[in-house]
Amino acid sequence: MTTTDSIPTPRNPAAAAIASDPTLSREDASPLGRVLPGWVQAMPFGLVFLAFFVVPLILVVVVSFFDYNDYETIPSFTTRSYVENFEGCVSQLPDVCTILKTYGSTLKFCFLVWALTLVIGFTIAYFLAFHVRSVTVQMTLALVCTIPFWTSNVIRMISWIPLLGRNGLINQMLVGGHVVSQPVEWLLYSQFSVVLAFVHLFTFFMVIPIFNSMARIDKRLIEAAYDAGANGWQTLWNVIIPLAKPGIVIGSIFVVTIVMGDFITVGVMGGEQVASAGKVIETRLNALQFPPAAANAVLLLVVTLGIITLLTRVVDIRKEL
Amino acid sequence: MKKIDETSGLSRRSLLKTAGAAAGALAGAGTITGFPAVHSQENKTLRYLGTAVNQSADIAKKVKEDTGITIEYVAVTTDDVTKRVITQPNSYDLVDTEYFSLKKLVPSGNLLAMDAKKIKLFDQITPIFTKGELPNGKKIGDQGTAPKKVMFLEGQHSTKFSKTPTEWATLIPTVYNADTLGIRPDLIKRPITSWAELLNPEFKGKAALLNIPSIGIMDCAMVVEATGKHKYADKGNMTKAEIDLTMKVMTEAKQAGQFRAFWKDFNESVNLMSSGETVIQSMWSPAVTAVRSKGIACTFQPLKEGYRSWASGFAVSKGVSGPKQELAYEFVNWFLSGWAGAYLNRQGYYSAVLSTAKANMEPYEWAYWMEGKPAEKDIKAPDGTLLEKAGASRDGGSYEDRMGGVACWNSIMDENDYMVRKWNEFIAA
Numbered sequence: 001m002t003t004t005d006s007i008p009t010p011r012n013p014a015a016a017a018i019a020s021d022p023t024l025s026r027e028d029a030s031p032l033g034r035v036l037p038g039w040v041q042a043m044p045f046g047l048v049f050l051a052f053f054v055v056p057l058i059l060v061v062v063v064s065f066f067d068y069n070d071y072e073t074i075p076s077f078t079t080r081s082y083v084e085n086f087e088g089c090v091s092q093l094p095d096v097c098t099i100l101k102t103y104g105s106t107l108k109f110c111f112l113v114w115a116l117t118l119v120i121g122f123t124i125a126y127f128l129a130f131h132v133r134s135v136t137v138q139m140t141l142a143l144v145c146t147i148p149f150w151t152s153n154v155i156r157m158i159s160w161i162p163l164l165g166r167n168g169l170i171n172q173m174l175v176g177g178h179v180v181s182q183p184v185e186w187l188l189y190s191q192f193s194v195v196l197a198f199v200h201l202f203t204f205f206m207v208i209p210i211f212n213s214m215a216r217i218d219k220r221l222i223e224a225a226y227d228a229g230a231n232g233w234q235t236l237w238n239v240i241i242p243l244a245k246p247g248i249v250i251g252s253i254f255v256v257t258i259v260m261g262d263f264i265t266v267g268v269m270g271g272e273q274v275a276s277a278g279k280v281i282e283t284r285l286n287a288l289q290f291p292p293a294a295a296n297a298v299l300l301l302v303v304t305l306g307i308i309t310l311l312t313r314v315v316d317i318r319k320e321l
Numbered sequence: 322m323k324k325i326d327e328t329s330g331l332s333r334r335s336l337l338k339t340a341g342a343a344a345g346a347l348a349g350a351g352t353i354t355g356f357p358a359v360h361s362q363e364n365k366t367l368r369y370l371g372t373a374v375n376q377s378a379d380i381a382k383k384v385k386e387d388t389g390i391t392i393e394y395v396a397v398t399t400d401d402v403t404k405r406v407i408t409q410p411n412s413y414d415l416v417d418t419e420y421f422s423l424k425k426l427v428p429s430g431n432l433l434a435m436d437a438k439k440i441k442l443f444d445q446i447t448p449i450f451t452k453g454e455l456p457n458g459k460k461i462g463d464q465g466t467a468p469k470k471v472m473f474l475e476g477q478h479s480t481k482f483s484k485t486p487t488e489w490a491t492l493i494p495t496v497y498n499a500d501t502l503g504i505r506p507d508l509i510k511r512p513i514t515s516w517a518e519l520l521n522p523e524f525k526g527k528a529a530l531l532n533i534p535s536i537g538i539m540d541c542a543m544v545v546e547a548t549g550k551h552k553y554a555d556k557g558n559m560t561k562a563e564i565d566l567t568m569k570v571m572t573e574a575k576q577a578g579q580f581r582a583f584w585k586d587f588n589e590s591v592n593l594m595s596s597g598e599t600v601i602q603s604m605w606s607p608a609v610t611a612v613r614s615k616g617i618a619c620t621f622q623p624l625k626e627g628y629r630s631w632a633s634g635f636a637v638s639k640g641v642s643g644p645k646q647e648l649a650y651e652f653v654n655w656f657l658s659g660w661a662g663a664y665l666n667r668q669g670y671y672s673a674v675l676s677t678a679k680a681n682m683e684p685y686e687w688a689y690w691m692e693g694k695p696a697e698k699d700i701k702a703p704d705g706t707l708l709e710k711a712g713a714s715r716d717g718g719s720y721e722d723r724m725g726g727v728a729c730w731n732s733i734m735d736e737n738d739y740m741v742r743k744w745n746e747f748i749a750a
Contacts, residue, residue, distance in 0.1 A: 070425045070428070070733065070738075071424075071428050072407070072429065084742060087742065098746040101750075105749070161592070165598055166596070166597055168596075189581055267585070271580075271582025271583060273575070273580060273583055275748050279745075280745050283745055286404075287737070288400075288404060288407065288425060
């Protein structure tokens with residue numbers, strides 16, 4: 001079996017019930033009877049979604065408009081958290097204010113990591129889907145990709161430190177091989193190390209959805225392209241990439257949302273010196289300033305949703321699946 | 322009877338919740354016996370909220386032997402202790418927290434005032450806490466949240482700090498210390514005598530700072546004052562202008578590449594120092610010990626501007642009453658009675674009641690840790706690992722020298738909110 005089978009075609013119960021399926025309406029002619037089973041079937045997940053996602057989200061938005069002092073959150077309406085968040089954004093011009101700098105830095109990481117994981121992930125997926133003939137080998141190699149996930153996120157991150165540090169393996173090799181006279185400092189606790197760790201951690205999230213899309217491409221289409229005289233690049237660009245788009249978009253959503261909200265990787269690999277949107281929230285929470293933390297969470301959510309909306313504009317995932 | 326049932330039910334549930342943290346302590350204490358014993362023992366259980374630093378399995382084992390009290394540790398970070406006290410006062414019985422947090426904790430009304438009359442050795446608690454002076458009468462620095470400022474409440478149910486001693490204490494002190502910069506003498510190769518060295522371009526890319534705003538800002542203030550750029554009226558309670566100035570100096574250094582990293586976790590500071598990533602940084606005493614125990618030279622360097630000090634102590638949750646409250650007092654009294662104090666002193670901290678701790682230490686240990694004399698014999702940690710060979714003496718010397726040299730205390734400023742915002746700006750710079 002291949003992973004192709006595990007991707008659901010639009011056969012989920014709610015959608016099926018809401019769409020006026022003639023097989024259902026035959027037994028129950030009334031509109032209510034037609035719609036009800038679907039709602040009932042969707043309800044358990046709907047309730048979970050409501051209780052653990054919608055309600056907390058509403059609370060976060062509500063709290064972000066509360067006032068606060070050193071030791072308590074005061075339930076009175078104020079926009080203080082938002083106003084202070086954007087402090088200096090106008091008055092400091094042309095200097096960029098903290099919040100824009102922070103989001104600038106986060107978005108930059110987001111873009112770099114997205115671009116790198118996309119290229120690497122696409123290449124790996126392409127190799128798996130088109131160069132490996134046997135399904136067994138394909139599956140084995142796909143499983144090999146998951147090996148880094150056998151240890152925790154933090155350990156995978158920390159294991160870079162002895163490698164990249166001032167007295168780490170790479171610097172020892174460089175200095176020992178007389179490539180450089182002084183250890184290279186920017187390998188660790190820098191933007192480089194943050195991006196490296198992100199790419200290492202999250203490329204897999206690109207590989208699997210893209211591989212999944214590619215595995216479902218009808219091989220006859222590629223043969224047809226070849227027969228029609230397309231060269232390798234033309235086939236890639238005009239056939240494979242358009243058909244792998246849903247995978248690319250799903251992988252991108254994974255990577256973008258994780259990188260936008262991350263503060264641990266940025267903290268550990270950036271030596272806590274690099275700002276990130278998640279870090280701002282953490283600092284506020286630790287100082288017991290819940291309303292500004294909530295306001296920052298709302299801001300992060302808006303930005304992330306904005307990016308995802310843009311991505312889904314490029315490809316309608318629901319249609320493509 | 323109903324009440325007891327409730328308590329036991331509660332603690333059983335919390336036992337499940339904190340199973341991970343408590344497992345070590347429980348195994349050591351040998352509570353895992355037959356069913357009949359469990360019920361009676363559960364009534365002598367205290368949920369002890371604090372940071373892992375103070376929560377030793379040895380102490381839990383010893384207190385079980387001496388008093389029959391089972392300690393269930395709830396180990397969280399410094400910031401989370403404060404968060405828990407304010408948001409979940411029923412999730413613990415006894416809390417071990419820092420004095421500087423009291424400005425947040427006391428107004429919340431979630432802690433019970435401790436009745437000094439019920440603390441047998443209260444009069445023997447070091448006057449650092451009650452009067453802000455050493456046992457020999459020398460006054461010590463009181464900038465920031467010095468314990469004497471927040472040690473007493475005006476009354477049992479008051480949320481106002483009293484300037485003079487009263488019967489009602491906010492915390493019963495457990496442990497305190499004087500912090501300074503840690504350095505790698507083998508890599509620096511020259512004497513370091515001032516906080517200003519943290520920003521010395523000589524150590525560009527090899528310095529580190531603590532990334533916990535309320536503590537880190539104090540280190541920054543020590544540095545800024547040492548460079549002669551500003552003299553603070555009270556480093557622990559800066560004005561907005563002073564916060565701006567402090568952060569400006571630090572931001573310039575950061576942008577010039579002075580700092581290798583900031584650290585937040587004890588272990589991070591150990592790794593930075595032992596791997597040679599940094600040679601000078603904010604540090605805590607046990608972290609210096611940890612670096613040294615790897616055979617790497619590391620000094621907790623006394624500096625001429627003095628130390629940044631901190632202290633923590635016990636308080637009881639407002640939800641605790643009746644027999645449970647008596648149990649908490651019994652435990653606190655046990656804690657001050659010497660064994661625990663000696664244990665803490667051997668880790669390089671200081672205990673609240675010195676006389677009882679002294680009685681529980683060997684004379685050569687007391688001479689090394691407290692009097693700053695060269696060690697007559699090898700100095701070992703409570704777990705038996707070798708800390709110092711015979712002949713070595715403690716960085717900074719005696720108790721009087723170290724605590725006498727305190728310049729300021731960890732604090733929560735009036736402008737705390739502004740400070741946190743500026744700190745975020747500093748990190749983003």
